[in-house]
Amino acid sequence: MDLGSQLLQYSFAGLTLGSIYALVALAFVTTFSITGILNLAMGEFLTFGALLAVSLLGAGLPLPLACAVAVCLVALLGGLMERVAVRPVLGAPPLVPVMVTIGLAVSLRGVALLAWGTDTYTLPAFSAGESLRVGGAALALQSLWVLGFLVLVLVGLFVFFDYTLTGKAVRACMINRTAAELLGVRPERMSFCSFVASGALGAAAGILITPITLATYDLGFMLGLKGFIGAVVGGLTSVPGAVAGGLLLGLLEAFGAGLVASGMKDVVAMLVLLAVLLVRPTGIFGLGRGREA
Amino acid sequence: MRRGEILALIGPNGAGKTTIFNLLTGLLVPDRGFIRLEGRLLNGLPPYEIAGLGVARTFQNLQLFPSMTVLENVLVGLHLELSVGFWRGLVSRNGRALPEADKRARSLLLRLGLEGVADRPVGELPPGQQRLVEMARAMVSGPRLLLLDEPTAGLDAGETRGLTSFLKELRASGQVAVVLVEHHMETVMEVADRVVALHFGRVIAEGPPDQVQRDPAVVEAYLGA
């Protein structure tokens, strides 16, 4: 493959993975801007989404149904998480909810390990067929599904935020919770819904990527972390920022791994995290205060 | 300002009084202009350095140290004199001059009527006494400039009288310049040498208390436009 095709190949890989990061980043931004909490158990939504879909498929359900049910179950898990473990500690010093989510992440990971062991699982690609050949590089059909889903979500969010009353209420809540409350918006409901939505998004992301990268019990951990980094790059409070951050990270990783060394994948992500936190913790696109005076 | 002078900052909420305190103590950096303490330029210095030059303050929303007793809170005010640093602190238990510091802190608490609660956790005290503790903490190091942010908030009549006489003593000693942010007009009238009135970030009147009180711009600002 000549260099041009190689670069194109990396771009495809980067955009695919980046879309997953973008979806996860969106989920983070959703919960963070409404509740002010960083849900570090997000990665587990991906894991459970993927593995539940696998099990449901194995139990005989057709693929679309298995995926849909898995997404719903994980969305419920998100809601449960919010009610039981996150809301009680909303008043505590800011670190406590974060540590609670870490504890939850660890527990859920253990449960996944218990239920599914250390094996790898896979889902069939959503549409059978050869990868497309574009400019000398291969673009898997599953990648198109991933990108397509991201576009769908973005369009949906755009319509939701700009054209529906509930969407505007959510936006109000994201910008200024107290003011929104005074105007009749109810933050507890928003908070609950944001966790449910992030669960659904996470599960979908996990399901989408499984045909490409396979699923294990710790699938979600690194993906969640990198999605989170994408959100940090974007500023944690901005939807376009999150998407841009996720995609950017995916591309950086793909090029880093392709051009330097494959072990570099995770290193790239961590370096980006540290770089952003040290240089501009408010993110490249976002607003918000991450640093002291 | 001169040593031994008491200046009062008055103005409706949001006029910028606490902002001035934040500028003076280094929590905010001025965009324009200069802040000088006895000839020394303070612009851009970090807050702990400005504190080291003799500027002490209290906070509108009370920033005490709840994990410590009243006495310990005041002793922290003497940090710069007492501390031997982190690494020496690992091998030596006491800072130099601790017994003397203890005495100074206790005598200050005595003057403020707090000697009975010196060893109680500061969180147990009523808000009025807590304000006095914060004042003690600010004053124990003998600062040159003392910034008091609403010192009478939460004090009853008796405590307010105690505070006023204490401030008069401070003035008489001629050691320290005091800036008060205050809403309680009687205190301002009784204690201030000069008054500066702020409204929306601008100075609308300045001068001796009775003159400012009668100033039409001030009256309008307070009664609302």
Add this chain to the structure above:
Amino acid sequence: MKSVLALPAGPWRWALAVAAVLAAPLVITSGYLLGIAIVIGIHTPVVLGLILLMNYAGQVSLGQAAFYGLGAYTAGILTATYKWPPLVALAAAVLVPGAVAAVVGRPLLRLREQYLALATLGLGILVFIGFNEAKVLTGGPSGLLGIPYFSLGPLVFDRDVKFFHLVWLINVGLFWLAGNLVRSPAGRALRAIHDSEVAAQAVGIDTGWWKWQVLIFSALLAGLAGGLYAFYVCFVSPSPFGLVASIQFVLMAVLGGGSVWGALWGAAAVTVLVEVLRAVVPLIHRGAGGEFEIIGLGVLLVALLLWRHTGGREPLQALRRYCGRPWRLLPGAARGNPGPDRAQRGR
């Protein structure tokens, strides 16, 4: 806890502690228990550093295992590969993580709480990846073999009893240092920073510098622990130094509570708990292994935090409410119920 340790004050207390350490192996006759006691002793310095960082300086680190691992690898590599004398290698094991903390710490500590937690998380993962990838130096995932026993001149610490003494005498020394710090004006300064950074600055405390020193000190302690680990197990691999380990240390610090002595109790409690889980779980669920350990860890951390920050009764009350009427879980159903969010509004 205070009652046990509020013994005769002054130097007698320390003499008693030293004597207790020296005598303990006579009492702990089981090799297994002695081994556990050593492991607790190795964990304790890490937790001590973390408690100072969290409860005295008010900062959190989710990457303490990185410093621990750096210490272990430094000691291991210097003795196994470069044949340095163990004592010097141990000193290096202490200083290397300290140097890293010195370099990285200053900028890192300017971040606000949640962001600092994340930065330390990222750092921990980065270092962990480093251990795995730098195969030439560290032996990669398969680890580094051939670390000799620790020795001080003619004295070789090749038996558990001797190592027990080594580890615990060191711990006594560390607690002496920490005790001094806490009771000195420096300790007050740290508590001030923890309670209100703004007020601490207002009295002249350079909060950034102090937090930095605590971080460095915690890294030194973790490095020491890592070095001791290397000399105990005589083998280092990346797995004990990952994220789960960092979380375990945080759990130990949270469990141990706010005082310096809490490091001991926290380290002991969690280490023992993990051992118990390891022993008991395979009896209940054959074939199960580390999963329950992990689940237990996570659940315990969550439960502990919930308990501590909602006054103790809330989770049980909430549980009772939900179990009786599961539809109450839905939002809006809690109307007319003074739920927890109402009490905690306006943080």
